[in-house]
Amino acid sequence: MVSLLGPAEIRELAARLGVTPTKKFGQNFVHDPNTVRRIVAAAGVGADDVALEVGPGLGSLTLALLPVVGHVHAIEIDPVLAGALPETAARYADAAKLTVHSADALRITAADLGEPAPTALVANLPYNVAVPVVLHLLAELPSLRRGLVMVQKEVADRLVAAPGSKIYGVPSVKLAWYASSRSAGKVPPSVFWPVPNVDSGLVAFTRREPPRADVPRKAVFAVVDAAFAQRRKTLRAALAGWAGGADRAAEALVAAGVDPGARGESLTVEQFAAIAASAPQAATGNQ
Incomplete structure (x- = not known):
């Protein structure tokens, strides 16, 4: 079993890189190995999958994905973290299966990612851009067949809400255009550094054909x-x-x-x- 990052490793790595989590990038780093194992298991990915991770940060989820999937594309907007991730992967796992893209996920294209094309989105998404990121990637990357994302619990509830619910709205309908979705559980604030003041939620989705082919x-x-x-x-x-x-x-x-x-x-x-x-x-x- 590959070694994963715990609280001590996260703090040591952040100190070595001179990294302080910022609200600008919505950074809350997961430091609980059981949580990232749970995410990977719930995503249902395997050796035939190419995972797309957005906001890998210090690499907690990346390290849990690498032994399981065929390849990982990691999109990281923070240039310091993007530059450090390959070295972290090399220390703990098989870095040959990792491609890091120092980029904004809201601007990424299929051409930017190249081959192998991603098949599954598995990510702890920054709270402040979670919905736009999911919708952009589903629109831009037809190869994405399914995903499991961790977002703010309130956002998770909205994404999976059904018609008639008080929280059913634009995110609910737009995600439903691309995919069927469901809640996949709750994640407590204690597994993050720094500790957010809200719970997180897991949303699983499976792509389907749009409801109609005759309207854009x-x-x-x-x-x-x-x-x-x-x-x-x-x-x-x-x-x-x-x-x-x-x-x-x-x-x-x-x-x-x-x-x-x-x-x-x-x-x-x-x-x-x-x-x-x-x-x-x-x-x-x-x-």
């Missing part, structure tokens, strides 16, 4: 954004700006089989796609 994703997302911009409004009112008027919005809703008096939090991703498809000119104008 951007068109659907434009409807979703408009529907939730003012949650208390009916869809007839909320989509007025998107459709070019409340009456036109009502026409699009009726054509899609949706009650104009309904609210966005009651709709499935399939219904949002139907609305976008029912008013192609309005949708195209908002891309």
Whole structure:
């Protein structure tokens, strides 16, 4: 079994690198080996997988992934941490299976990563960019078939929320466009350094085909954004700006089989796609 980083190793490595966790990069380093083993096990990855890790930090999760998967692409925005990760991997595991990308995950492309193409996103995501990162990577990397991410518990709950829930919203619908998702457990603050003031949650997802192939994703997302911009409004009112008027919005809703008096939090991703498809000119104008 590969050695993993505990509290003493994390502090020693950070001190040697002159690293202090920063809010700017959303850095909270995991120092509990059992937690990273749990994440890798829950991700269900194996030797045929190519893992994509975002925000590896000092390498806790990276070291747990390397013995299990075929390759790890690690995206790290902090240049000091990105530069140190290969050496840490070499000390504890097989560094030949690791490619480190010193980059912003929100700007990464499939061409930037190269081969082998990632098949699974497994990451302890920075809290402040978790949702945009997941959505960007699913859009940019069609090779990603599934994932397990650790995010703030509140964000995890929103990502997996079902229609009709009070916390169902834009993140819920947009993730549902790409994948089916579920909660995979809770992680306490005590496993991090520094200790955050919130719990973390694990979200597992499996990619699926989009609900409809005849309407662009951007068109659907434009409807979703408009529907939730003012949650208390009916869809007839909320989509007025998107459709070019409340009456036109009502026409699009009726054509899609949706009650104009309904609210966005009651709709499935399939219904949002139907609305976008029912008013192609309005949708195209908002891309």
